[in-house]
Amino acid sequence: SQELEQSPQSLIVQEGKNLTINCTSSKTLYGLYWYKQKYGEGLIFLMMLQKGGEEKSHEKITAKLDEKKQQSSLHITASQPSHAGIYLCGADPEYGGATNKLIFGTGTLLAVQP
Amino acid sequence: GAVVSQHPSRVICKSGTSVKIECRSLDFQATTMFWYRQFPKQSLMLMATSNEGSKATYEQGVEKDKFLINHASLTLSTLTVTSAHPEDSSFYICSATGHAGLSLYEQYFGPGTRLTVT
Numbered sequence: 001s002q003e004l005e006q007s008p009q010s011l012i013v014q015e016g017k018n019l020t021i022n023c024t025s026s027k028t029l030y031g032l033y034w035y036k037q038k039y040g041e042g043l044i045f046l047m048m049l050q051k052g053g054e055e056k057s058h059e060k061i062t063a064k065l066d067e068k069k070q071q072s073s074l075h076i077t078a079s080q081p082s083h084a085g086i087y088l089c090g091a092d093p094e095y096g097g098a099t100n101k102l103i104f105g106t107g108t109l110l111a112v113q114p
Numbered sequence: 115g116a117v118v119s120q121h122p123s124r125v126i127c128k129s130g131t132s133v134k135i136e137c138r139s140l141d142f143q144a145t146t147m148f149w150y151r152q153f154p155k156q157s158l159m160l161m162a163t164s165n166e167g168s169k170a171t172y173e174q175g176v177e178k179d180k181f182l183i184n185h186a187s188l189t190l191s192t193l194t195v196t197s198a199h200p201e202d203s204s205f206y207i208c209s210a211t212g213h214a215g216l217s218l219y220e221q222y223f224g225p226g227t228r229l230t231v232t
Contacts, residue, residue: 041226042225042226045222048220101160104157105157109155
């Protein structure tokens with residue numbers, strides 16, 4: 001079965017600093033999703049990547065999928081307290097997302113200190 | 115658009131009782147709904163996939179007789195935790211996918227239900 005490992009497990013940064021979260025898959029990724037979760041709440045969809053080398057940005061968050069499609073990174077520029085939360089990567093366990101199922105990474109807890 | 119609600123948001127029940135959690139898609143028809151559970155400081159674990167009008171498909175290790183899932187309509191799925199025990203205490207999150215202009219690859223998540231079994 002496919003496993004997603006995230007690093008770091010937790011991260012504390014000063015406001016205004018940049019940071020990167022990584023998501024590594026044991027198998028080729030055919031669809032990689034990034035979500036943000038506030039503790040005790042649901043998930044907020046951030047971005048989806050499908051093609052090798054693809055890169056997407058939204059406001060100060062940029063996500064990339066490597067050419068081999070086994071690793072993705074999420075980069076936050078000039079972090080704000082509003083960026084604090086749990087970041088989860090998710091992936092389709094099957095090619096083409098035939099089942100629409102998602103498996104999730106281990107999660108990264110981000111704290112941003114003012 | 116694409117809002118998913120869950121009810122209740124929090125529930126406390128006594129050991130041995132059953133509790134029902136509802137998941138509703140408010141503004142779209144959810145052909146497929148997923149149920150996840152999340153333990154503190156851990157990731158989401160998929161429990162089961164439910165398609166409207168058919169039996170749910172459970173992930174390995176999830177007891178289908180304990181976690182009853184019903185997807186009776188395109189906007190409602192329910193998860194019933196039967197004979198709950200303290201180890202069932204967790205955060206349960208549902209998600210839904212559908213059509214009507216929504217990306218088939220995007221799941222919309224509910225806000226979650228915190229279950230505490232005493």
